[in-house]
Amino acid sequence: EAREGTIEGLWKVGDLTRDLRIQSILIPGMGGEPIGRILVFQDITSERELDRAKSALLSAVSHELRTPLAAIKGYTTTLLAEDVDWDPAARREFLQIILEETERLTRLVNNLLDLSRLEAGALVLQRQPYPLEAILARVQRDLRVDSHPISIQLPPDLPPVDVDPARIEVVFRNLLDNAIRYTPPGTPITISATIADGVVVVRVHDEGPGIPPEHRERIFDRFYRIPGHIRSSGAGLGLAICKGFVEAHGGRIWLAEDGPGATFIFTLPTWKDEDGGADFDRG
CATH class of the missing domain: 1.10.287.130 (Signal transduction histidine kinase, dimerisation/phosphotransfer (DHp) domain)
Known part of the structure; x- marks a missing residue:
């Protein structure tokens, strides 16, 4: 007996695996009897990944x-x-x-x-000119890190950044929390900044084992955690939030290819004075 229905399953070709939904729809003839069938294939991989x-x-x-x-x-x-x-x-x-x-x-x-x-899309930024060293001072005070020495290297002429300081504090806090979590106690963490192409380029570097190559493309995905890592904990939200906050300020964030250790780099806009130039005297 011909039937209609829907089934779901995995489709594998080589190294490619996709979740598929297949729907069978009968085509009725003049007398009502089925004269054919339509099969609708739907890729539901994204839907299933969201469920997972x-x-x-x-x-x-x-x-x-x-x-x-x-x-x-x-x-x-x-x-x-x-x-x-x-x-x-x-x-x-x-x-x-x-x-x-x-x-x-x-x-x-x-x-x-x-x-x-x-x-x-409901994030509201309270942007203002703010010195980067003041943001880092607040982050260090709140984290109270004793297990890892933190070195901050900022040029004396670094201009204030045009940011919501509370959001950028979260970015630093999450990056430092990751560095502390994935590196042995006692290993140093270095935060540095430079000016390039009119933006502040910030680097957060640790001297731990680094990020395995197979996980580099996914570390900024929400809920993603490096599987099997002895220090892997948390809900997998920190780096996704870093990416969202940095991009909300018009910047970008990425993981440097060079090692050893892990180096996260992100950009922040500098504060512009009323004439449109960077204000180097504020803060």
Whole structure:
């Protein structure tokens, strides 16, 4: 008996794999009996990749929420225990851990909100002339990194950048967080900047193992994480948000081909004075 229907499956040719949806539609004759069939082939690879990305996001976010929440609950319960009188040093240590885990939750929630705004086209930039060194000072203060020495190398005549400082702080914070996560403790991280073709070119370099070649093209994809890496954690949102924020400012971001280590490079517009020239005296 002839039937109509829809099936989905994988189509493989060599190294190429695609998700296909095949729909069968009968063509009725004058008497109503089928006289032919139409097969409609639809490539649904993007749709399936989005479904897989959503599943990966839910899994990653669930894990990322569970870890700090467990720490916060555990140390709060410990502090509230009536049968133990903790000394001030121990209480301060527990409270510091609670603070750090709360900040970790805040960053995750902010990343999710930022990604939502970027994808909805609802990101509003509060641009102003701002010295890059001031942005970096705030990032260093908030990160409180003790495990990796951070070197900042900026030329003395670097002009202020025309940016939303809060968004560019997120870019630096995410890049530094990645560098810290994927490199051994004690290895240095270098942030440098130069002027080229009227824009500020920023480099964030670490001396870790670098990004494997097979993952270079996808590292800026949302939800993407390097599989099997012992330090691979997070929801895979950081670099996607970096890309979105930099491009919203009219810049671009990429991974340098040279090694060792990983070097992320991005551009930012310089502040123009009323005459249209770069203002080198601000900040």
